[in-house]
Amino acid sequence: MSFSQFYQNYEMITFCTSNPIARSICKFYNITYQENYFSMSEPGVGRLLVAMSLQGVVFITLLFVIEMQCVRTLCRLVSALFRRQKKVPLVGDAALQPEDRDVAEERKRVLECQPMVESMVGSPLILQELSKVYSSGETLLAVDRLSLAVGKGECFGLLGFNGAGKTTTFKMLTGDETVTGGDAYIDGYSILRDIKKVQQRIGYCPQFDALLDHMTGRETLSMYARLRGIPEKYVGGCVENVLRSLLLEPYADKLVRSYSGGNKRKLSAGVALIGGPPVIFLDEPSTGMDPVARRLLWDAVTRTRESGKAIIITSHSSMEECEALCTRLAVMVNGQFKCLGSPQHLKSKFGSGYTLLAKIQSELEEMDLQLFKDFIESTFPGKHAEG
Numbered sequence: 020m021s022f023s024q025f026y027q028n029y030e031m032i033t034f035c036t037s038n039p040i041a042r043s044i045c046k047f048y049n050i051t052y053q054e055n056y057f058s059m060s061e062p063g064v065g066r067l068l069v070a071m072s073l074q075g076v077v078f079i080t081l082l083f084v085i086e087m088q089c090v091r092t093l094c095r096l097v098s099a100l101f102r103r104q105k106k107v108p109l110v111g112d113a114a115l116q117p118e119d120r121d122v123a124e125e126r127k128r129v130l131e132c133q134p135m136v137e138s139m140v141g142s143p144l145i146l147q148e149l150s151k152v153y154s155s156g157e158t159l160l161a162v163d164r165l166s167l168a169v170g171k172g173e174c175f176g177l178l179g180f181n182g183a184g185k186t187t188t189f190k191m192l193t194g195d196e197t198v199t200g201g202d203a204y205i206d207g208y209s210i211l212r213d214i215k216k217v218q219q220r221i222g223y224c225p226q227f228d229a230l231l232d233h234m235t236g237r238e239t240l241s242m243y244a245r246l247r248g249i250p251e252k253y254v255g256g257c258v259e260n261v262l263r264s265l266l267l268e269p270y271a272d273k274l275v276r277s278y279s280g281g282n283k284r285k286l287s288a289g290v291a292l293i294g295g296p297p298v299i300f301l302d303e304p305s306t307g308m309d310p311v312a313r314r315l316l317w318d319a320v321t322r323t324r325e326s327g328k329a330i331i332i333t334s335h336s337s338m339e340e341c342e343a344l345c346t347r348l349a350v351m352v353n354g355q356f357k358c359l360g361s362p363q364h365l366k367s368k369f370g371s372g373y374t375l376l377a378k379i380q381s382e383l384e385e386m387d388l389q390l391f392k393d394f395i396e397s398t399f400p401g402k403h404a405e406g
């Protein structure tokens with residue numbers, strides 16, 4: 020606008036002062052001009068320049084406020100205040116029920132240790148009574164006092180129905196969501212006090228791919244390798260390794276926006292694994308992958324785990340994936356761990372017997388259904404049929 024008005028003013032001055040006829044035309048049509056181009060009144064550009072300078076200061080300040088996470092801290096303080104005023108319960112109804120013995124033992128172990136020291140030495144990831152309450156609209160206790168320690172070389176599986184609170188747990192650990200209660204330590208740093216340091220030490224494959232459409236797979240991995248601080252001479256080799264191990268080589272130089280859903284998941288998992296951060300979060304990494312790709316991902320995750328990293332993974336392929344990858348797992352319901360232990364331990368503790376699921380056509384007669392139930396009960400005597 021400054022440039023435009025500056026030029027317009029210049030043209031008016033040139034025209035209106037060129038000869039007496041032009042001067043009288045300008046007077047007749049009430050055409051005004053400013054001999055001082057930087058005058059505050061129109062068509063001088065002084066006020067526009069002042070506005071631009073002020074905007075510069077305001078936006079730079081805003082940038083600092085965002086980068087230094089002042090808003091996040093403010094939100095946390097406001098939500099803490101709001102919670103205190105409204106007395107939002109941090110303990111859900113489910114907490115009143117007796118806790119599973121393994122979960123209680125894990126909680127006791129975590130609460131008795133020195134989390135900062137322990138997360139530096141043996142368990143790079145420690146959750147201490149981590150809780151999250153969503154207060155937008157209805158109050159919802161999404162994560163309920165989780166306590167957990169994940170050791171080096173351990174892959175911990177989080178299982179649970181949709182809405183159990185798995186993604187919210189990840190989001191708190193990565194700094195995407197504010198923490199309502201408790202704390203977590205990653206490699207000796209608290210997520211409440213040192214989130215920047217924490218972010219430097221984690222790899223994260225989010226549930227929904229957060230990739231840049233206009234970059235190629237190779238460029239994406241190279242960018243993250245550099246962000247991880249891998250020396251430039253190793254970046255190429257590192258990227259090639261990830262591309263090869265996840266069977267992404269044929270697509271390496273294609274734009275991400277042309278990738279299929281499964282290939283995007285592979286790339287997201289690659290981004291999380293590249294550079295070997297000490298703690299890795301994988302939120303349903305194998306969703307949409309074909310069986311071959313899934314096996315390759317499992318191999319890559321297992322290799323990473325064996326190199327001493329701590330991995331937390333959620334999966335919708337349920338037990339099969341967890342058995343292949345996890346050293347321990349927990350089942351989450353309404354934000355709480357309902358059971359916890361090695362896959363074998365959980366199977367022998369809860370897996371007595373088999374469940375037969377039968378799907379029936381909706382128009383099936385009640386009598387036919389009863390016949391089917393009778394058949395099942397006579398074939399497997401002593402078993403209970405529900406329907």
Ligand SMILES: Nc1ncnc2c1ncn2[C@@H]1O[C@H](COP(=O)(O)OP(=O)(O)OP(=O)(O)O)[C@@H](O)[C@H]1O
Nearest residue numbers: 153155159161179180181182183184185186187188
């Ligand atoms: N931003 C939000 N605001 C309010 N409630 C939310 C928000 N995000 C999640 N929730 C609620 O928190 C609960 C836990 O959600 P979360 O996404 O953590 O579940 P999940 O176990 O990861 O499920 P899924 O397997 O579907 O990913 C759900 O009831 C969800 O509706």
